[in-house]
Amino acid sequence: MDKSVFNKIANSIINNIEGGYYNPKWHYKEAMGKSGETMFGIDRVAGGDLNTSPAGKQFWSLIDANKSPSVWKWNYIPPDPLRTQLEDLAVDIIYPRYEQYSKRYLSPEAKELVDSDGRLMFHMAYATWNGEGWFKKFANDINAQVQAGVRDTTQLSQTAVDSRTKEGDRK
Numbered sequence: 001m002d003k004s005v006f007n008k009i010a011n012s013i014i015n016n017i018e019g020g021y022y023n024p025k026w027h028y029k030e031a032m033g034k035s036g037e038t039m040f041g042i043d044r045v046a047g048g049d050l051n052t053s054p055a056g057k058q059f060w061s062l063i064d065a066n067k068s069p070s071v072w073k074w075n076y077i078p079p080d081p082l083r084t085q086l087e088d089l090a091v092d093i094i095y096p097r098y099e100q101y102s103k104r105y106l107s108p109e110a111k112e113l114v115d116s117d118g119r120l121m122f123h124m125a126y127a128t129w130n131g132e133g134w135f136k137k138f139a140n141d142i143n144a145q146v147q148a149g150v151r152d153t154t155q156l157s158q159t160a161v162d163s164r165t166k167e168g169d170r171k
Contacts, residue, residue, distance in 0.1 A: 001098070001099075001102070001114075001115050001121055001125070003091075003095055005121065006091065006095050006098060006121075006125060007091050007095075009118075009121055009122050009125045010087075010090065010091045010094060010095070010125060011087055011091075012122070013041070013122075013125065013126050013129060014040040014041065014087055014090060017041070017126065017129075018040050018041030018129060019040070019041075019075050019077075020039065020040070020074075020075040020076045020077035021037075021038070021039050021063075021067070021072050021073075021074070021075065021076040021077070022035065022037065022038045022039075022074055022075065023037045023067075023069075023072070024036065024037070025037075026069045026072070026073075026074075027073060027074040029074065034046075039059070039063055039086065039090075040086065040087065040090045041090075041129045042056075042059065042090060042093060042094075044060060050093050050094070050097065051093075053092075053093060053096075055089045055092035055093045056089075056093050058089055059086060059089040059090065059093060062082065062085060062086060062089070063086070066078060066082055094125075094128050094129065097128050098124070098125055098128040101127075101128060101132060101135045101136070101139070102114075102124065102139075104136075105135060105136045105139035105140070105143075106124070106139045106142065106143065107143045107146060107147070109146050110139070110142050110143045110146040113142075113146060113151065113153060113156060114142065114156075116153065117153035117156070117157065119153070119157040119160065120142070120153060120156055120157060120160060123138065123157070123160040123163075123164075124138065124139070124142075124160075127139075137163070138160065138163050138164075141159055141160070141162075141163045142156055142159060142160065142163075145159050
């Protein structure tokens with residue numbers, strides 16, 4: 001997927017799903033489970049080597065230089081220009097991982113179909129935030145449909161929805 005397209009999708013994920021800042025030391029929420037300090041869905045603890053990339057280091061350095069417990073409440077998003085800098089860095093952190101996972105887990109034909117449909121692009125881009133295991137699972141579901149001869153992206157989009165919503169129903 002072209003990085004400019006990924007950027008638009010990533011900003012939608014950040015702004016509509018992942019949200020802003022969370023620090024369990026400052027504003028613990030039981031619903032956040034064992035989550036570490038997070039911003040835009042990037043977890044400082046569970047994110048592993050995402051945080052040690054050049055973009056990851058700069059991302060957390062900017063946060064450290066600007067955060068304060070009196071201002072950075074739960075789900076806080078800083079104003080521009082810091083917001084845009086952090087969003088751009090989040091894309092620089094996640095996009096290479098999306099490319100890596102796509103090459104590793106999507107068949108070439110499935111990747112071509114995913115890259116041709118905004119719904120599928122969104123699903124698989126968001127799967128990157130979910131982690132490698134979930135990306136692989138979602139990719140396998142799409143690959144299986146493509147291997148079975150499904151080329152209709154609306155049908156593949158329904159497979160994507162089913163992958164997310166019916167996961168707990170599987171035996």
